[in-house]
Amino acid sequence: MDDAKKAFCYVHVDEELCGGCLHDVKACPTRAIRMKEGRPVIWEGRCIGCGECIRLCPAGAVKAATSELESVNEDQISVALVSPVLYSQFPGTMPKEVLTGLRQVGFRHTVDMSYFLEMFQCAAEEFIVRNRKTGEFPFPLISPVCPVVVRLIAVLFPSLLPHILPIMRPVALMVREVKRQISLKYKGKEDSVTLYYINPCPTKMDSDRMTFHHERPYIDRALGINDVYAELTRQLEKPGKPDHPDIFDYKPTENSLIWGISGGEIIDMHIRRTLAVSGLEETIAYLEKIELGLFRDVEYIEFRTCPEGCVGGTLTAVDKYLAKNIIRKTFRKGDIGRRVSRDNIHQLYEEGRFSAKSSLAKLAVTFGVRNTPLSIEDLMKIDELLEQIHGMDCAVCGAPDCRTFAEDVIRGKASLGDCLVLQARGMKRDA
């Protein structure tokens, strides 16, 4: 696949490595993958970028669409926006050292996220406290921080969209502010500035990327943590590195590290009835329960679709349990409390500077139109077909299970002849 095409989906398949197994087809939570002629085909409109297929592919053939690190030096002014998960990949190394290392790799500026995480937290608390009185939004409110959860809800649980906390995500707050600062500093040279986001999850870089950041698309390129890991390790191992902070550092704190672990977002929130859930399967199970009316007495739920939280991200370089350990050790060293001024945040809040309402609405529309409804007659036909097949979800047809296959047939996307069970029984009569 050429680079232009790659940029428009979260994942792509390396045909040469692919062994044609069905792991990815079966693992996909939105049933976006079908095996056609021995090769997986991804229905991009339904892919939410959870990375489960990357995780499960035994051949390593499924890859995230990210930019290349080599391109960094070519850019005149490259700025690295850093997810705090990056810090958890290097034992005994403090966040500011990691940022220095990144500048040695070739980034002109490096931006730490902790300040924006604090801002988000403050705004989120404010929203929740106000919502107790107004009841405008339904409890439990759902954290917007994990982009996969937001997209998962848009595709599979649209009735829960009103539960998503309509506050801009920390990365969006960060990007907005950096963009402002950059254009002040590099007046007239904005075109030669490239913003990179270094993070642990697959990121789509098309005009839809508001579905990831749910705000304006400011980021130019995304890098996986594993894309920078080797080079960064080399730089960090070099002795006697200079240690002067960058103007865009925003003073990294160790506090941000805890966000990489499931529960890290809520642990320091001044809200009592909270929950943290991690892992794709558990997340889906809990969303089902919320849709059945459970957990109304909980005010805020932090979901992360990756196991153990973002340290379990598909594009990390270090094992998640190791990373957790590194975080615990580094975290203990520093404890500086919050820096953001509550009054300041309240002022901005009043001005509507954190609101993500309109982008959430757009998100709902984007995913909503991609999926045509079935009719009652269609559902009845699917049931008839299922009875006829009477299969056991062998997936040889290329669909993850018999029900999905029957649905594909009804939608005209598969033919009955693809079903081995029907073939074996010689059931040509209804085909």
Next chain:
Amino acid sequence: MAALRKTFRINKKDFIHAGEASISVKNLLKSLHVDTKLIRCVSVCGYEGEMNVVMHGGEGILSVEIDREKVILEISDDGPGIENIDLAMQEGFSTATEEQREMGFGAGMGLPNMKRNSDHMTVESEKEKGTQIRMSFSMADEKGE
């Protein structure tokens, strides 16, 4: 008019799987792109009904009928039945055991919630013979929870 009918078993005292029938119904409604508010109402009612069968009832069945105008949910079981239906319908009334309360059930809001979230609800019950609850939901108008 074409109507889709489905039935699901609710096993006696099976707390682990209670709710699965409602999730299946919910998924059917989702593939029809039914209004999300209606999906919420049907889901909430189905779940409360399933939980009641598992907590208070016996072996049960949840059946659903969907056509273009309405959804009908029927939940029945062969358990001990409800002695005083009017009393059971009151908010906060519950005969849940101490143990069930410790598990977080027994708020006495199940039946009232079902009443509130459906357009029409009938409860039939006879002592020692079981309970049958029927709820209908109109596709057209909007309901609040």
